[in-house]
Amino acid sequence: MxxxxxxxxxxxxxxxxxxxxxxxxxxxxxxxHGSRTMRDDLTSALRLALTELGVEPxxxxxxxxxxxxxxxxxxxNVALAGAKRSGRPPRELAAExxxxxxxxxxxxxxxVEVAGPGFVNFRLDDGWLFELLPTVLEAGADFGRSDLGxxxxxxxxFVSANPTGPVHAGHARGAxxxxxLARLLEFTGHDVEREFYVNDRGVxxxxxxxxxxxxxAGEEPPEDGYxxxxxxxxxxxxPVDADPxxxxxxxxxxxxxxxLARMHVEFDTWFSERAMVDTGAIETTLAALRERxxxxxxxGAVWLRSTEFGDDKDRVLVKSDGQYTYLLPDIxxxxxxxxxxxxxxxxxxxxxxxxxxxxxxAAVQALGHDPDDLQVVITQxxxxxxxxxxxxxxxxxxxxxxxxxxLDEVGVDAVRLTYLLQSVDTPQTxxxxxxxxxxxxxxxxYVQMANARIRSIDRVAAERGIARRPLDQVDLxxxxxxxxxxxxxxxxxxxxxxxxxxxxxxPHKVTTWVRELATAVHxxxxxxxxxxxxxDDDLRQARWWLAESAGVGLQVGLGLLGVDAPERM
RNA sequence: GCCCCCGUAGCUCAGCUGGACAGAGCACCGGACUUCUAAUCCGAUGGUCGCAGGUUCGAAUCCUGCCGGGGGCGCCA
Numbered sequence: 001m002x003x004x005x006x007x008x009x010x011x012x013x014x015x016x017x018x019x020x021x022x023x024x025x026x027x028x029x030x031x032x033h034g035s036r037t038m039r040d041d042l043t044s045a046l047r048l049a050l051t052e053l054g055v056e057p058x059x060x061x062x063x064x065x066x067x068x069x070x071x072x073x074x075x076x077n078v079a080l081a082g083a084k085r086s087g088r089p090p091r092e093l094a095a096e097x098x099x100x101x102x103x104x105x106x107x108x109x110x111x112v113e114v115a116g117p118g119f120v121n122f123r124l125d126d127g128w129l130f131e132l133l134p135t136v137l138e139a140g141a142d143f144g145r146s147d148l149g150x151x152x153x154x155x156x157x158f159v160s161a162n163p164t165g166p167v168h169a170g171h172a173r174g175a176x177x178x179x180x181l182a183r184l185l186e187f188t189g190h191d192v193e194r195e196f197y198v199n200d201r202g203v204x205x206x207x208x209x210x211x212x213x214x215x216x217a218g219e220e221p222p223e224d225g226y227x228x229x230x231x232x233x234x235x236x237x238x239p240v241d242a243d244p245x246x247x248x249x250x251x252x253x254x255x256x257x258x259x260l261a262r263m264h265v266e267f268d269t270w271f272s273e274r275a276m277v278d279t280g281a282i283e284t285t286l287a288a289l290r291e292r293x294x295x296x297x298x299x300g301a302v303w304l305r306s307t308e309f310g311d312d313k314d315r316v317l318v319k320s321d322g323q324y325t326y327l328l329p330d331i332x333x334x335x336x337x338x339x340x341x342x343x344x345x346x347x348x349x350x351x352x353x354x355x356x357x358x359x360x361x362a363a364v365q366a367l368g369h370d371p372d373d374l375q376v377v378i379t380q381x382x383x384x385x386x387x388x389x390x391x392x393x394x395x396x397x398x399x400x401x402x403x404x405x406x407l408d409e410v411g412v413d414a415v416r417l418t419y420l421l422q423s424v425d426t427p428q429t430x431x432x433x434x435x436x437x438x439x440x441x442x443x444x445x446y447v448q449m450a451n452a453r454i455r456s457i458d459r460v461a462a463e464r465g466i467a468r469r470p471l472d473q474v475d476l477x478x479x480x481x482x483x484x485x486x487x488x489x490x491x492x493x494x495x496x497x498x499x500x501x502x503x504x505x506x507p508h509k510v511t512t513w514v515r516e517l518a519t520a521v522h523x524x525x526x527x528x529x530x531x532x533x534x535x536d537d538d539l540r541q542a543r544w545w546l547a548e549s550a551g552v553g554l555q556v557g558l559g560l561l562g563v564d565a566p567e568r569m
Numbered sequence: 570g571c572c573c574c575c576g577u578a579g580c581u582c583a584g585c586u587g588g589a590c591a592g593a594g595c596a597c598c599g600g601a602c603u604u605c606u607a608a609u610c611c612g613a614u615g616g617u618c619g620c621a622g623g624u625u626c627g628a629a630u631c632c633u634g635c636c637g638g639g640g641g642c643g644c645c646a
Contacts, residue, residue, distance in 0.1 A: 064585080067592080077588060080626075090626070116589040117626065162646080202646060301644050312571080312642090319644040326646045354573050355641045380574055381640065422582055426575060427639055434581095434595095443594070445608050453606060460605045493585095500585060512583060515593080522609055531605045547605095569608075 038128050038492075039063055041106045042074055046120070049100040050078065055086040055093070065493065072113065072121035073489075079118040090118030129488040130476040136491055136549040137471060143556050144495045148502060149190030155337060156182045158348035159260065159267075160197040163252040164208040166230055167259050169401040170350075173382050173428065176419040176562070178348040179265040180507035181377075183560050188502040193342075195269045197333060200249050201277060202326065209245035212238060228400060259403050263412055264562040276332050282324060285332035286317065294366040304331075309362035309371075331363045338369055346505070347376045351427075354378045377505055379424040385431045401432075410435045413563045417444040420511045420561050443515055444563065447554070450518035451565035453525050454551040457544065459568075460531055466540075474541040483527045484546055487520040491553045498560070507561065514557035521550050 043061045050057040058081060066075045079094035086093055094114040101112040101120075108128040113121045136143050158178025161171050179194070186192045211225035215235035221227050238247050253270065260266065276282050286302070289295045294305045300320035304327070307314050317328040337345050349356075357378070361371040384391040384401065391401065406415055414435050421443070422428060435442050461468065479485070494513065501509040529535055530543045558565050 062588095064588085066589080067584090068589080071589070075589090080588075083626075119589065199646070204646060299644080303644095316644045321644080323644085325644065330646095351574070351640050353641085357573085378573070378640095383639085426582080429581075431581090446594085449606080449608055453609085457605050464605090496585080504586085508583085509585075512593090515583095519593085523611095525605080526601095526607090526610045529605065533604070569606075 038074070038108070038124075042076075042109075042122055045101060045106045045109075046076055046078055046097065049097050050082065052100060053086075053093070053096055055082055058082065066121070071115060071119070073124040074122040076120045076122075077118075079114075079120055083118065094118040094120050126480060126485060127477070129485060129492065130479065132488060132492050133476055133545065133549050134471060136552050137545065140552055141555060141559065143552055144498045145187050145189075146495065146499060147189035148499055149185060149188050151189060151191055152343040153191045153193070153341060154185055154344045154346060155193045155195055155340075155342045156185070156346045156348065157195045157197055157337075159256075159265070160199070161256060162199050162204060163249045163256070164204055164226060165228065165252060165400075167256045167403040169384055169403060169406050170382065172263075172403055172406060172415060173419045173424070174348050174350060174379050175260060175263065175265050175403075176416050177377075177379055177424050177507065180416075180420055180510075180561055181346070181348070181505055183562060184498065184502040184505075184507055184510070187498060187560060190502075193269065194267045195271055196267045198249075198253065198270055198272045198274075201273045201329065205245055205249070208248055209243075212244040212248045216240070216244070230402075259407070262407055263403065263415065271333065271336075273329050273333065276329055276336070281336060282329055282332045285335050286328060288335070289317075289331070289366060292366065292368065304359075304363065304366060306359050306362035306366065309365040311359045311362040315359050315362075327359065327363070330360065331367070334360065334364055334374065335367055338364075338367070338373075343373070345374045347374065349376055349378055351378055351380045375505075377424065380427045382419075382428045382430055385429060385433075387431075387433045391432070406432075413448065414442055414444045416561060416563050417447070417511065418442065420507055420563075423506060423508050443518075445569070446522075447514055447518040447558070447563075448565045449569055450521040450525075451551065451554045451558075452567065452569040454521065454547050454554070455567045457530055457547055461544075464531065466531060468544055469541050471545055474545055475538055476542050476545070478536075478539050478542050479546060481528055483520070483524040484543070487517070487524050487546065487550055490517045490520045491549060494553055494556065501560075510557055510560050514554065514561065517550065517553050517557065521547075521554070524550070 042063055046061050046063075047057040058078065061076060061078055062081070063074050063076050066072060079097060080090045083090040083093055091114060097120050098112045098114050101109070101122075105112065108124045109122055110125045111123045113123065115121050139145070156178055159167070159171055159175045161167050167175070182192045182194050207222065207225055211221035211227065211231050212235050214221045214225065215231050216238050221231065234248065234251055237251070238244065257267075257270075286295070289304065294308065295317065296303050296305060301316045302318035304315045304317050315327055316325050317331075318324055334345070347360075357376045360376065361374060364374050365371045409432070410418075418430060418435055419428075479488075490513075494517075497509055497513045501507055524547070528543055530540050530547065535543075554565060
């Protein structure tokens with residue numbers, strides 16, 4: 001039995017027993033929205049038309065949203081893809097499809113055209129966009145929510161910084177990414193648990209404790225000790241009779257928890273490595289591996305036969321001096337994760353750990369699990385710059401920018417959005433000077449400004465005594481300005497973006513979308529006045545609700561990113 | 570030597586599991602505030618998608634090989 005630690009004092013934390021039962025599935029949420037329906041209508045129409053033409057429809061019919069307006073609202077390449085199978089030239093097949101579809105067009109389809117090498121382009125009337133608006137408004141914060149995950153239980157383990165110091169800027173990317181990914185998975189119908197693995201065992205803890213004790217006694221830390229300024233500060237706070245390791249760990253965890261919470265990152269479980277020593281989980285795991293016949297003794301050490309599971313060499317589990325390597329507790333930890341009944345386990349690791357992926361997968365397999373149930377996302381390193389010069393981070397040397405500092409200087413929203421700006425696959429360069437300066441380099445202001453502008457409408461309307469009619473008494477078909485339509489089109493895509501982002505574990509796709517929506521909002525705001533004198537009230541009402549729906553989109557998108565948007569700026 | 574990520578406009582990056590003449594922001598140049606916040610909007614400039622092959626009706630996208638940058642390859646964690 002294992003008893004992972006639960007540290008006191010934080011929100012969102014609960015004790016998590018090993019192998020505990022399955023949690024109830026989360027509630028199902030409505031997934032209906034205009035875009036999805038439109039998409040379904042068009043694909044089934046295409047499928048039917050293909051069948052009528054005697055062409056076997058492909059398993060999945062691709063429908064894309066063309067980048068260019070001239071190519072219609074939706075476009076399909078079925079004729080191109082199916083040309084070979086049907087033995088007809090793509091354009092000919094496309095033309096026949098278009099004829100059939102035009103003869104009995106699906107709802108809102110104004111025309112179906114053949115273009116280019118054989119694309120089938122759908123041109124829609126604006127009505128489908130107007131229908132989207134009430135859907136967005138009714139769904140509110142749930143717009144775009146789906147049950148893609150079907151209630152599957154997923155653990156996302158991330159940050160997992162050593163309890164020997166503060167969380168620093170180097171941890172920030174993984175922290176923000178992991179949290180946003182968790183939000184995405186929750187939003188798409190997964191039952192998510194966020195976990196922080198506490199490496200509170202091994203030599204670094206001894207070194208850490210010795211460094212604190214030395215400083216407390218007014219001496220120099222040991223040769224390989226920690227010597228950052230924080231060690232001095234912490235040592236000064238430490239009671240004389242405290243066990244430096246125990247006190248130090250508790251202090252480190254309390255600080256880590258607080259600063260992460262400040263960045264809107266909170267964990268359900270803080271899982272202690274040391275607890276596994278106490279409960280014998282490590283020994284149990286070793287015994288289990290032995291039983292499976294995947295370990296052997298050699299040169300006085302105990303080895304995992306990981307080469308049998310795709311690793312390029314066997315790995316030592318117990319050193320010849322009897323000490324565990326880091327690997328064995330890690331395996332025990334993952335054994336526990338699986339025992340807790342997760343359908344999927346996601347680890348977020350920094351690029352400097354990518355070399356351990358094969359051996360971890362091998363270990364999981366050696367335990368008899370499907371290695372694909374463990375997914376490791378590697379986040380590439382962030383290069384921090386100050387005015388064009390690289391800022392190096394080293395904890396032992398004490399040269400570090402803490403997350404605390406970063407938040408103080410830059411602010412939570414700017415930090416989060418900055419880290420979520422681009423794919424975690426790409427090495428990122430963050431210039432601290434630029435974000436701090438609150439310049440236009442930082443899109444967070446652009447996005448927040450869009451929200452503030454929308455919010456200002458209600459305020460000003462109240463001041464001027466302009467009343468809003470209920471949505472069902474508003475004729476949305478008076479909309480038609482290109483800015484208005486563009487905003488609706490942008491909004492219509494959110495559910496697809498969310499699904500894709502969740503599937504690809506790519507929250508930055510949400511960021512990109514939010515920025516695009518913000519662009520549409522600014523354009524709309526600029527060209528489509530609502531409260532100004534001389535605006536027809538019917539148009540005013542429709543625009544007002546339209547602005548409201550854009551606000552919903554921003555709310556959803558930013559919520560997934562964990563970024564706040566003030567009412568005014 | 571082997572493994573992972575990246576190489577797209579002067580800079581920072583998108584580009585949806587191959588699609589129709591390659592996009593955005595910043596920077597630079599020129600315009601727009603008596604009107605709900607000009608931290609905004611509009612326009613112009615700007616690219617051999619690292620290089621070379623291959624697959625395909627079609628390649629920035631997939632495959633192979635190079636080149637360049639970053640990170641890893643322990644009986645360290």
